Amino acid sequence: MAQALAVETHGLSKRYSTGVMAVNDLTLLVKTGEVYGFLGPNGAGKTTTLRMLSGLLHPTSGTAIVAGAAPGSPASLARMGAMVETPAFYPYLSGRDNLRVVARYAGISSSRIDPVLKQVDLTDRERYKFRTYSTGMKQRLGVAAALLKDPDLLILDEPTSGLDPQGTVEMRTLIGDLRREGRTVLLSSHLLNEVELTCDRVGVIAKGKLVAEGTVDELRSRSGGRTLLIRATPLEQARRLLESLLKPDQVKVVDDAIVLSVDPSQAASINRRLVADGVDVSELRVAEQSLEAVFLELTETPRPEGPPS
Amino acid sequence: MIASLRAESVKTRKRWANWILFAILLAWIVLLSYLTFYLVVRLSPHSIQGPVPASVLKRRLFPENYVPTVLNAAESIGAAIMLIYGALSTASEYGWLTVQTILIQKPTRWAVLAGKLVGAGITAVVVSLALLGVTALASYVVVTIDSSSSSWPSWEVTLKAFGALVLQLAVWTSLGAFLGIAFRSAAAAIGGGLVYLFVVEALLGSLFRNTPVVKEILKFLPGVNGGAINASFPATFRDTTATALVGAGRGVVTLLLYLAIFTISSLLIFQQRDVGGS
Numbered sequence: 001m002a003q004a005l006a007v008e009t010h011g012l013s014k015r016y017s018t019g020v021m022a023v024n025d026l027t028l029l030v031k032t033g034e035v036y037g038f039l040g041p042n043g044a045g046k047t048t049t050l051r052m053l054s055g056l057l058h059p060t061s062g063t064a065i066v067a068g069a070a071p072g073s074p075a076s077l078a079r080m081g082a083m084v085e086t087p088a089f090y091p092y093l094s095g096r097d098n099l100r101v102v103a104r105y106a107g108i109s110s111s112r113i114d115p116v117l118k119q120v121d122l123t124d125r126e127r128y129k130f131r132t133y134s135t136g137m138k139q140r141l142g143v144a145a146a147l148l149k150d151p152d153l154l155i156l157d158e159p160t161s162g163l164d165p166q167g168t169v170e171m172r173t174l175i176g177d178l179r180r181e182g183r184t185v186l187l188s189s190h191l192l193n194e195v196e197l198t199c200d201r202v203g204v205i206a207k208g209k210l211v212a213e214g215t216v217d218e219l220r221s222r223s224g225g226r227t228l229l230i231r232a233t234p235l236e237q238a239r240r241l242l243e244s245l246l247k248p249d250q251v252k253v254v255d256d257a258i259v260l261s262v263d264p265s266q267a268a269s270i271n272r273r274l275v276a277d278g279v280d281v282s283e284l285r286v287a288e289q290s291l292e293a294v295f296l297e298l299t300e301t302p303r304p305e306g307p308p309s
Numbered sequence: 310m311i312a313s314l315r316a317e318s319v320k321t322r323k324r325w326a327n328w329i330l331f332a333i334l335l336a337w338i339v340l341l342s343y344l345t346f347y348l349v350v351r352l353s354p355h356s357i358q359g360p361v362p363a364s365v366l367k368r369r370l371f372p373e374n375y376v377p378t379v380l381n382a383a384e385s386i387g388a389a390i391m392l393i394y395g396a397l398s399t400a401s402e403y404g405w406l407t408v409q410t411i412l413i414q415k416p417t418r419w420a421v422l423a424g425k426l427v428g429a430g431i432t433a434v435v436v437s438l439a440l441l442g443v444t445a446l447a448s449y450v451v452v453t454i455d456s457s458s459s460s461w462p463s464w465e466v467t468l469k470a471f472g473a474l475v476l477q478l479a480v481w482t483s484l485g486a487f488l489g490i491a492f493r494s495a496a497a498a499i500g501g502g503l504v505y506l507f508v509v510e511a512l513l514g515s516l517f518r519n520t521p522v523v524k525e526i527l528k529f530l531p532g533v534n535g536g537a538i539n540a541s542f543p544a545t546f547r548d549t550t551a552t553a554l555v556g557a558g559r560g561v562v563t564l565l566l567y568l569a570i571f572t573i574s575s576l577l578i579f580q581q582r583d584v585g586g587s
Binding site: 047054055072078080081082085086087089090091092093100101104106149 | 312313315316319320323324325326405406407408409410411412413414415416417418421581583584585
């Protein structure tokens, strides 16, 4: 049986009154219980999409079902928590009072406030006014507000934005906890490392269109997959030998290394041939195509030359 | 809507700007309408020019005249304060982006705004009660210090005055709230509202009141209609010699229409418009 979908969009588009086509014919399927990373450069249409899924923006065309109902409908909102763009709260209210206001809007008991404050580690600052909060604390309060309804689906827009390294790790841990609790998380980010470490599946959006979707490994393999990286002396002799063994377009010299687009299982035989030919091999390893490289390729962003990691 | 109303009560009560606004309104009445006026009449009666002697003028501060006094305040400073309050209550949500935080909770947009507008209406009722109470107390203090005698208006007049006060304050609040939603900026909403109030209604209304075309237009303006309602209450004498352009009954109907127009327009804009994005 097919896994149930927490978010489903078909042909979703948004054209602003300025004429800008922010999202173009987007079809997105987020499965229940997964952490889905919505990846794209700034201005790609991530926040616009999340705003449409939250009911803040009316789509120009297309359809969407979020948590089993139309975006922005009470049925959908009751089952989802969201933090879209910046965490926005009343500056003159304390963290606790802000959550009280949110709880009242959501029609839920204020007894939920203590657990969520504890969950985001804000209990000791709950009486401070929101305007005195640091960026990281504001971000955590935003997540606390999103968790208040004990939602099945969480939509988090750039959840680690502005967080220090420790806060980033804590946020990652929190997202992991949410997944273990069986919740679906749809998070947007332009930070590849974050997506790589937290997401089950990734959708890459560029210029308003979904250009790729899959697991991180699937995306890597789609873009050339793994390669062999060789550091050898003399470099030129090694390059000539490898070009005679393989096709010339499989051999690239990047900086002081040779990058081979071959099956990594050939590593041993290639090493033997190089040594037999009098080449000193100081390093030979499988190089992962970084998600960053895949991302830049998919979004057609020019990238600086450098060997794979 | 009840959920939204309950949330609004926390926000309104805990916002210092609201308390400061209402304190300014009450202080204005006590300090300017009563204290300053009483000191001038009492300590320097000869400085007052005009046909009405100071001894009669003083009666404006007595309980028999507290209803017209409070209604006059509602027409000017009360209108400005409530317009600012209304504008702040809606425009701040856009300024702080909290509009998106509240719209991703459970209630519909209609329920969110309806709760806010009903909350603002309740505030108008509370402010009206405070205005009547403070004005009555000030008039009682004055007549006691002056060792004079005066009678209180009947309960019927007081209740009508309360209704007139609530209606006018609610209209100005709803105009402020409407401008806040339309402009999505507190500065633009307050600026635009006050310019309308003090330039269009007050200044043009007094300078060109006798120009036939302007006179016809004035008959449809909320301030003029509020003034017509206020003029229908008994007073020993009035500051203005201008007669009301419309009757009190028409004034009530016109203000009710304005209240409906501002409320419905706010709801329609809020319901339809995108939140965020460009």
